[in-house]
Amino acid sequence: MNILEEVSKREIEEFNQRREFLSLLKKYGRIYPVISFSNALTPISIIGEFKPASPVKGTFIKDPKKEIRNFIDVYQNIGCKAISVLTNKRDFKGDPLYISYIKTFCNLPILYKNFILLEDQIEEAFLLGADCVLLIVSILGEKRLRDLYTFANKLGLDSLIEIHDERELQVALEIKPKIIGINNRNLKTFEVDINNTFRLSKAIPAEIKIVSESGIKSLEEIDRLLKYGISGALIGETMVNLVHKTDYLKLKNFLTNNKAKNAY
Numbered sequence: 001m002n003i004l005e006e007v008s009k010r011e012i013e014e015f016n017q018r019r020e021f022l023s024l025l026k027k028y029g030r031i032y033p034v035i036s037f038s039n040a041l042t043p044i045s046i047i048g049e050f051k052p053a054s055p056v057k058g059t060f061i062k063d064p065k066k067e068i069r070n071f072i073d074v075y076q077n078i079g080c081k082a083i084s085v086l087t088n089k090r091d092f093k094g095d096p097l098y099i100s101y102i103k104t105f106c107n108l109p110i111l112y113k114n115f116i117l118l119e120d121q122i123e124e125a126f127l128l129g130a131d132c133v134l135l136i137v138s139i140l141g142e143k144r145l146r147d148l149y150t151f152a153n154k155l156g157l158d159s160l161i162e163i164h165d166e167r168e169l170q171v172a173l174e175i176k177p178k179i180i181g182i183n184n185r186n187l188k189t190f191e192v193d194i195n196n197t198f199r200l201s202k203a204i205p206a207e208i209k210i211v212s213e214s215g216i217k218s219l220e221e222i223d224r225l226l227k228y229g230i231s232g233a234l235i236g237e238t239m240v241n242l243v244h245k246t247d248y249l250k251l252k253n254f255l256t257n258n259k260a261k262n263a264y
């Protein structure tokens, strides 16, 4: 089994242990209206990821419960257009409950970031207040991808369809999604190469929004993504570093200037 298969398997075990929680959520229903995730993405929008840890690099945020408010406040303040929240507990030290907490003070659309294999996981995301779910082509295959995409659509949720190579891109294009996420990280080997976005984006029709995911580290890279017409940059580790070093002014200025340019 590769890392991706192992993490997905553990997530399903974890999810099955909280089935009672899902029943409880179902009783109360969803509180917040769904916000369009795809409409929030215009070249170039930063999707700030709340990522407490990774299975390969270890812990990024020591006390996520204590720090989450500050993180999301900073993400909003610098001009992020959407938030991604790791909800996998064991390997990423995330929590599904972070979604409903963030909803109480933040109006940005939220992505439920996890290894989704079951309709029930999408239902949990919906009931907690998420606006978008991540569907990873390499763990789903064509049939399951289509089923889960349809299910999310019925609930009014957007899906970020994650691909890593040409073959997965062809599978994704079959369902005519609104948003495709090109992962610069190979989730089987964890190698990162941002050129993956530039290479694969050429074969994606203009009406589909593209999000570049993983390994984005500099303003130069964000600028290059912008020039390629990429709609979104999903950034985890680098955002954590910026928040911890309170070193986000350059990014904030870049996003403000870019907004000003786009206004004309």
Ligand SMILES: O=P(O)(O)OC[C@@H](O)[C@@H](O)c1c[nH]c2ccccc12
Pocket: 049, 051, 113, 114, 115, 162, 183, 213, 214, 215, 216, 234, 235, 236, 237, 238
């Ligand atoms: O921390 P980074 O390198 O900026 O990466 C963020 C995000 O792309 C990454 O967390 C991610 C992309 N696809 C995933 C699937 C599951 C878990 C995590 C991910």
